[in-house]
Amino acid sequence: MTAPSPPRLSALVVARNEAAQLGDCLATLAFADEIVVVLDRTTDASAEIARAHGARVLEGAWEIEGERRNAGLDACTGDWILEVDADERVPPALAAEVRRVIAASAHAWHQVPVDNYVGTRLVRHGWGGSFGTTSVPRLSRRGAKRWKPQRVHPGLEWRGSEGPRLAHALVHHVDRDISDMLRRLDRYTDARAADLVARGEVGSTAANLRRFVSRFCKCYFARGGWREGGWGLLVSLCAGLYPLLAHLKAKLEPERHGAAPREAGDAPGEEAAAPAGTAAR
Structure with missing residues (x-):
């Protein structure tokens, strides 16, 4: 009797103008049976770099992060999909573990650990609050x-059960330096403010001040x-500031985030908590 074929693995990268990072990322994905790269409104050499690494390239324009990530999932043809961002690398030990897991798993999905680097420094502790994981x-x-x-930080819907977390970690070059970290906080809060304005859920300043304190304490002390x-202090401060800054941008500058200016005062509504392990870059 013929042995069953091993499951096919698709590696998916969703990126925008990541030519400086993309080649190194794709070089670590050669163990996959298929590489799919989704390029969102990209104007640099990312498409040429992706094709040079044997990737299938999908180019388009998606304002909503969740929609462009779903476009990538739909483009994959493998039995399993490993999603990797352009600033992440898959070490050989993780690649081998992924192959072992998909060959034997009875579950629908698995968490993958992440080692976060700021420049060349590994920062293991303090991540959370939608600013890192x-x-x-x-x-x-x-x-x-x-x-x-x-x-930003779109939520997830699942079909099937969660399996054990993998043992080996993705290498994530999350920020180049402190200035890069602060620029990322600015981008994240811009996108979050647009979501708040679009849903009419700007929330109250008092609630977001409390959220700042609770998130900072959770990241700095509990994590x-x-x-x-x-x-760790910087990371924890950014995690706490994320919901507060997004709220203030949506409240004070709604015209910059997709809506006409509102009257003074706090609109009702609370920020929906992002599921654990979901992050956008």
Whole structure:
């Protein structure tokens, strides 16, 4: 009797103007049976770099992060899909583990650990609050995962059960330096403000001040940001500031985020909590 064929693996990268990072990322994905690269409104050499690494390229324009990630999932033909961002690398030990897991797993999806680097420094502790994560749900069967239509940190819908978290980590070059970290906070809060305005859920300043305090404390104390010295303090502050800055942008400058100016005062509504392990870059 003929032995069953091993499951096919698609590696998916969704990027926008990531020519400086994309080649190194794709070089670590050669173990996959298929590489799909989705390029959103890209004007640099990313398409040429992707094709040089044997990737199938899908180019288009998607304002909503969840929609462009779903376009990538739909383009994959493998039995399993590993999602990797352009600033991430898959070390050989993780690549081998992914192959072992998809060959034997009875589950629909698995979390993958993340080692986050700021420049050359590994910062293990303090990530969270929609500003970073140490684990992401990136390995899933085709058809098991759908991203919700949100601009930043979109939520997820799942079909099937979650399996054990993998042991080996993605390498994530999250920020080049402190200035890059602050620019990322600005981008994230711009996108979050647009989501808040679009849904009419700007929320109250008082609630977001409380959220700032609770998120900072959770990241700095409960998640061990204090272990990282000043780096952990910075990460924890950014995690706490994320909902507060997004709220203030949506409240004070709604015209910059897709809506006519509102009257003074706080609109009702609360920020929906992002599922664990979902992050956008």
